[in-house]
Amino acid sequence: MSTNHRNGTPAYQRIQNAIRHRIESSHLKPGDSVPSERELAKVHKVSLMTARHALVGLEREGLVERRRGAGTFVATPKIQFNKLMSYTEHMSSRGLTPNSRVLVSRIIAGEPEVAARLGLPPNSALVKIERLRLTGEEPFALEACHLPAGEFSEVVNAPLGRASLFATLQYEYGVELAYADEEVDATAADGRVAELLGVAQGYPVLRIRQVIYSTKGKATIYVVGLYRSENHRLLIRRFR
Amino acid sequence: MSTNHRNGTPAYQRIQNAIRHRIESSHLKPGDSVPSERELAKVHKVSLMTARHALVGLEREGLVERRRGAGTFVATPKIQFNKLMSYTEHMSSRGLTPNSRVLVSRIIAGEPEVAARLGLPPNSALVKIERLRLTGEEPFALEACHLPAGEFSEVVNAPLGRASLFATLQYEYGVELAYADEEVDATAADGRVAELLGVAQGYPVLRIRQVIYSTKGKATIYVVGLYRSENHRLLIRRFR
DNA sequence: AAGTGGTCTAGACCACGGC
DNA sequence: CCGTGGTCTAGACCACTTC
Secondary structure, eight states, rough: HHHHSSSSOOOOHHHHHHHHHHHHSSSTTTTTTEEEEHHHHHHHHHHHHHHHHHHHHHHTSEEEEEETTTEEEEESSSOOTTOOOOOOHHHHHTTTOOEEEEEEEEEEEEOHHHHHTTTTTTTEEEEEEEEEEEEEEEEEEEEEEEHHHHHHHGGSSSSSTTHHHHHHHHHHOOOOOOEEEEEEEEEEEEEHHHHHTTTOOOEEEEEEEEEEEEEEOOEEEEEEEEEEEOOEEEEEEEEE | HHHHHSSSSOHHHHHHHHHHHHHHHSSSTOEEEEEEHHHHHHHHOOOHHHHHHHHHHHHHSSSSEEEETTTTEEESSHHHHHHHHOHHHHHHHOOOOOOOEEEEEEEOOOOOOHHHHHHHOTTEEEEEEEEEEEEEEEEEEEEEEEEEHHHHHHGGGGGGTTTOOHHHHHHHOOOOEEEHHHHHHHEEHHHHHHHHHHHTTTTTEEEEEEEEEETSOOOOEEEEEEEEETTEEEEEEOOO
């Protein structure tokens, strides 16, 4: 498997990255056909199954559509489905500049419910980071992240105005995030939330509570997000 | 591929069904280990890749967890993630009896926005089916389904009090549903909705708008659902 | 050390789509 | 008809976890 040893990245991921890059740089536009499994296999010198693995992954992300007998095509860009992305990644993938204001960044304790979500004892110390997310000057979301203070106490000092929390975890702590379980419901904005988001009290907002797991399967971040739903839509693709 | 010809079902799906059945019938409980790829390959007389395909699928459904080096285990049953299910399937998978009241079941026209979602001309005739979903006597959701009247005009006469719409489409029309794109936001209950759902006017409800596609890739159903969010939570698993 | 999942090969046949 | 994706084989090596 010589090609796999060039670097640590599996071949199917290198193929995915190559295609992603061609889409992001607009060399491939929505509706364009993506090279077939057989063609990718030839070009990248891998077997059919490997080329196939790459395309199946991109389809589940919603980046491409595959039609039996016809081919694989760049999907119309509804936003990435079912893909765990940081706010920073999310914004820049849409050509927007991320902008947020850190409201809270300190160590807290005595939040048994949050601790439980992370699989910790009730009185565990936690890092809490609360940020107001903006598009330009307009606020659209309020996000509170919680992490175990035991491991991650130093993130309170990280430059979160600039760098993404995901990136900090990866580069400073070597923690890779793998997936998130999310719980979505609707709730009414209370006084403080209403003021921060610039809506009336009692106004409906979308609430997303997520537990983010590392590649080791360990609950690492608990996030509660409140979103003005005129601005922010949650898009999902579910399969049967 | 003799085993594949016994019936039309692919081998990996037969393996999935076998495992699903053992989980649903409680022969396998959360935390129990599921047979390894190699064991499944032996037992079902398929290759490793096929056994693997089966387990990977079950993992993405959230039914099992896989840990490298350790094995595959039955997941704690948070509810099926990212799986397109009918209300009927959803309820019965949790041991509950589906209960709903059909409010509207007729052919309409002049809904250009809905028609557009289904990829139809603005004034197309549509089948509209509106149902109030109940748990016992308590309403928790209001769902309006729309289908192209050209193909599906007869579903207005289907016994939707009993049979699921998904099942009707499959058995009466031979249409298999494949995936859905959903758009989720929060909105305020207006007068009629508030009354039907038994909440105050202006109360926040979860709105899910979904376009359901057939295996042919054709937009087939457009559903707008409004959910009382204390009762109904949307659970998602997203991967990085 | 034994067993597990993750990646990969070099082919194969089938069903389907578009020409 | 040819090219496409969907399924499948019978192996292989690696990295990892558990013992």
